Amino acid sequence: MIFRQLFEPVSSTYTYLLGCETTGQAMLIDPVVNAIDRDLQVLQSLRLTLALTLDTHIHADHITAALHLKQRVGSRIAAPAIDRLPCVDVGIEEGTPLQLGGIQVDPLHTPGHTEGHFAYRCIDNGSDRVFSGDALLIDGCGRTDFQNGDATALYKSVTEKLFALSDEVLVYPAHDYQNRRVSSIGQEKSRNPRLGHGRTLEEFKTIMSGLNLPYPKFIDYAVPGNRHCGVCPQDLPEQMREYCEHMAESPQG
Amino acid sequence: MIFRQLFEPVSSTYTYLLGCETTGQAMLIDPVVNAIDRDLQVLQSLRLTLALTLDTHIHADHITAALHLKQRVGSRIAAPAIDRLPCVDVGIEEGTPLQLGGIQVDPLHTPGHTEGHFAYRCIDNGSDRVFSGDALLIDGCGRTDFQNGDATALYKSVTEKLFALSDEVLVYPAHDYQNRRVSSIGQEKSRNPRLGHGRTLEEFKTIMSGLNLPYPKFIDYAVPGNRHCGVCPQDLPEQMREYCEHMAESPQG
Numbered sequence: 001m002i003f004r005q006l007f008e009p010v011s012s013t014y015t016y017l018l019g020c021e022t023t024g025q026a027m028l029i030d031p032v033v034n035a036i037d038r039d040l041q042v043l044q045s046l047r048l049t050l051a052l053t054l055d056t057h058i059h060a061d062h063i064t065a066a067l068h069l070k071q072r073v074g075s076r077i078a079a080p081a082i083d084r085l086p087c088v089d090v091g092i093e094e095g096t097p098l099q100l101g102g103i104q105v106d107p108l109h110t111p112g113h114t115e116g117h118f119a120y121r122c123i124d125n126g127s128d129r130v131f132s133g134d135a136l137l138i139d140g141c142g143r144t145d146f147q148n149g150d151a152t153a154l155y156k157s158v159t160e161k162l163f164a165l166s167d168e169v170l171v172y173p174a175h176d177y178q179n180r181r182v183s184s185i186g187q188e189k190s191r192n193p194r195l196g197h198g199r200t201l202e203e204f205k206t207i208m209s210g211l212n213l214p215y216p217k218f219i220d221y222a223v224p225g226n227r228h229c230g231v232c233p234q235d236l237p238e239q240m241r242e243y244c245e246h247m248a249e250s251p252q253g
Numbered sequence: 254m255i256f257r258q259l260f261e262p263v264s265s266t267y268t269y270l271l272g273c274e275t276t277g278q279a280m281l282i283d284p285v286v287n288a289i290d291r292d293l294q295v296l297q298s299l300r301l302t303l304a305l306t307l308d309t310h311i312h313a314d315h316i317t318a319a320l321h322l323k324q325r326v327g328s329r330i331a332a333p334a335i336d337r338l339p340c341v342d343v344g345i346e347e348g349t350p351l352q353l354g355g356i357q358v359d360p361l362h363t364p365g366h367t368e369g370h371f372a373y374r375c376i377d378n379g380s381d382r383v384f385s386g387d388a389l390l391i392d393g394c395g396r397t398d399f400q401n402g403d404a405t406a407l408y409k410s411v412t413e414k415l416f417a418l419s420d421e422v423l424v425y426p427a428h429d430y431q432n433r434r435v436s437s438i439g440q441e442k443s444r445n446p447r448l449g450h451g452r453t454l455e456e457f458k459t460i461m462s463g464l465n466l467p468y469p470k471f472i473d474y475a476v477p478g479n480r481h482c483g484v485c486p487q488d489l490p491e492q493m494r495e496y497c498e499h500m501a502e503s504p505q506g
Contacts, residue, residue, distance in 0.1 A: 004421060005421055005439065125254075125377065125379045127380035181436070186434055187435065
């Protein structure tokens, strides 16, 4: 399997490219709308055809590239079935692996950051990775105060589902704000300050309820846009133009 | 390939187990003498036979388990040829891959922490790892003030040889003192405070010459012992007994 980790700096999002060397097909996990040209260039340089986009959840901090990539290169849109988005081609459910050429992705329902959040595990011979979305970040986790977020649910998702994987499983998060790129289940179990080294549910709930995070500045545009698989709002204020900058400028967008 | 990352807490050393599922043979990279029983138990639980031990360099902070493992289970000892240790069965050189069943390890001469230091790269289908020894640690690097250590050489080893690998190559260091377990070349290139984000050689030399680290407390025992592939000193002071504790107590030791 061909693997690339791509970074989108406006929302500090990691997009993951998984490519099948045999069929030449690829998928992108959590592609970002303002990085479409970059993603297509990487795919082209690897001689891969984008067959599928796969989102971990309905993002609040960026707009998915799923719909625009479908319009530009014909990729199908995969996303959690539980969110019942009418624009989705492949509804993801736990227990039903997603197959693309030689690539198999096992969906893990990991609610808490959002109700419909999924992580995706991908075993490929010598590698065992989990794309943990916003459920588990390196030394952190996604917030739980919007989109039916629920600290108790997130605690269960991480400690009972993700931490049940073996220590060597690599953790590839959807974001990092300090240029960290990869961790492992063992690392997060031992040192994640919110969820690791034996944190109790009560401790986690106290941490999450005391974060005092600001209102997410892009959420009112991102969530409605992402419920349509990635529509950039017409009325985007000037100071938020970079979130859809590329799409506004691109003749194909 | 079967892969395990094992931690030895006295010296905060990571030992890596690489096992071939086809032949049932395994190698241990940087095994530690006081963790022999743990390592043999893990091998047994995985139904693997230890065929080889492989050290990255002559360690100053712990005693390698190479010789004792050879005595106990007949494993061969591989180590950098440049160090000319008479106890070594397989002298490692850059350009000559080490093969064990389906596992291939490519040695990379990476002097600087010690003159004879090697990193080992292992590509296994979907995984691409470099066992970076003490040359490159997560957000750090090994010291350069003993054993012909040389900051200029280490700078070249890391920036010209390890950073030449692709961003997604996983970095598995020989140590971490904060429970971090894995990084990637891309992560270290972008955020290693000593060697990443465009540090110049002059900056690196200034950092290394200003570390003011204490004299390594075990070096006078470890280096001579490791020059014999892991001999525990007879005259070990009581307060250092934990470095060889197991061997002193083990009837097979």
